[in-house]
Amino acid sequence: MFRKIPIILTADQLLDLSIRRTKKIKIEDRDVRYKTKKTIIARTDSFVDTIVSKLESYVKKFPSIEQLPKFYQEIIDIKINTDKLKKSLGAVDWARKTCIMIYSKQIRSLKKTGNIDFLKQKQKEIYGRISSVLHQIDENLIFLADAQNIMKKFPTILDIPTIVIAGYPNVGKSSLLKHLSSAKPEIATYPFTTKQVIVGHVKIEEKFTTKTYQIIDTPGLLDRPLAKRNDIEKQAIAALAHLADIIVFMIDPSETCGYSLKNQYNMLGQIKKLFEDVPIVIVENKADLKKTDSSEFKISCENKEGIDQLATEILRMIKTES
Numbered sequence: 001m002f003r004k005i006p007i008i009l010t011a012d013q014l015l016d017l018s019i020r021r022t023k024k025i026k027i028e029d030r031d032v033r034y035k036t037k038k039t040i041i042a043r044t045d046s047f048v049d050t051i052v053s054k055l056e057s058y059v060k061k062f063p064s065i066e067q068l069p070k071f072y073q074e075i076i077d078i079k080i081n082t083d084k085l086k087k088s089l090g091a092v093d094w095a096r097k098t099c100i101m102i103y104s105k106q107i108r109s110l111k112k113t114g115n116i117d118f119l120k121q122k123q124k125e126i127y128g129r130i131s132s133v134l135h136q137i138d139e140n141l142i143f144l145a146d147a148q149n150i151m152k153k154f155p156t157i158l159d160i161p162t163i164v165i166a167g168y169p170n171v172g173k174s175s176l177l178k179h180l181s182s183a184k185p186e187i188a189t190y191p192f193t194t195k196q197v198i199v200g201h202v203k204i205e206e207k208f209t210t211k212t213y214q215i216i217d218t219p220g221l222l223d224r225p226l227a228k229r230n231d232i233e234k235q236a237i238a239a240l241a242h243l244a245d246i247i248v249f250m251i252d253p254s255e256t257c258g259y260s261l262k263n264q265y266n267m268l269g270q271i272k273k274l275f276e277d278v279p280i281v282i283v284e285n286k287a288d289l290k291k292t293d294s295s296e297f298k299i300s301c302e303n304k305e306g307i308d309q310l311a312t313e314i315l316r317m318i319k320t321e322s
């Protein structure tokens with residue numbers, strides 16, 4: 001979705017490219033004066049055209065934020081800053097229009113004159129003014145290039161039935177995603193290993209079709225109000241809010257994750273309140289280390305205990321939900 005954005009150049013890179021392209025242009029004419037005049041005009045034309053069309057493609061090929069699914073809109077705001085993004089796109093469009101204006105004001109006098117020195121001077125003036133316009137928006141171009149690099153790494157979210165795994169850090173969410181889907185998330189002994197939403201897919205063969213479901217692993221959440229959540233946690237909330245047909249809330253009763261069972265259950269309470277319309281499956285992981293006497297699902301991502309039963313239940317639920 002975000003791979004079509006062209007590579008965004010800085011002001012100097014854009015100027016270099018445009019100048020390089022002009023050097024290849026030579027118009028032939030038996031009359032030397034005409035030849036020089038036509039070449040200067042064609043080069044100036046090409047210089048402005050390269051810049052204007054590049055600036056135009058930056059704005060046009062940038063995805064329109066309002067038309068993106070809500071999840072992406074939120075992730076863009078969290079990771080990039082929507083206001084700054086819009087201002088930068090606005091600045092690039094302003095520069096494009098200004099370059100056209102500068103050129104169209106000069107082109108007539110260029111075409112009329114036979115004075116080569118005047119032509120050269122005008123050409124220099126146009127290059128100078130356009131260069132200064134581009135330098136005025138250099139910060140915006142750099143911001144957009146950074147934004148583009150961030151967006152290219154966004155996960156591809158499909159509009160299909162979706163299960164979102166959430167819970168405290170280090171409880172085994174990514175381990176579960178690995179068991180349930182084709183994804184290969186990073187798993188580690190420390191909290192906040194997962195720093196952005198990770199997508200896995202499960203294909204289920206049915207009588208005449210194959211159905212695909214999406215399972216989303218999220219960064220760990222701590223028991224604290226939304227306003228205090230960091231940008232990594234906010235991505236998990238955005239996934240829960242905009243993508244989840246079912247939430248799998250994972251608990252680590254062994255507390256080897258580094259967080260108390262009480263805090264984990266407090267957060268489950270918060271999640272239930274925040275997303276009251278979404279069915280929640282509570283799963284106690286690390287059953288190889290500790291089992292409570294609750295009636296919740298008990299699994300171990302370490303020795304695969306209970307994983308098949310959990311998968312069957314989740315798929316049964318998602319079929320009825322979607």
Ligand SMILES: Nc1nc2c(ncn2[C@@H]2O[C@H](COP(=O)(O)OP(=O)(O)OP(=O)(O)O)[C@@H](O)[C@H]2O)c(=O)[nH]1
Nearest residue numbers: 169170171172173174175188192193194220301302
């Ligand atoms: N003993 C045991 N360890 C487990 C189990 N599941 C996961 N772990 C371990 O717990 C640690 C954290 O696992 P992850 O899957 O990375 O946990 P996470 O919830 O994705 O962690 P964050 O991405 O940091 O939020 C790793 O060292 C896993 O090997 C389990 O069932 N039993």
Ligand SMILES: [Mg+2]
Nearest residue numbers: 173174193194
């Ligand atoms: Mg993880």
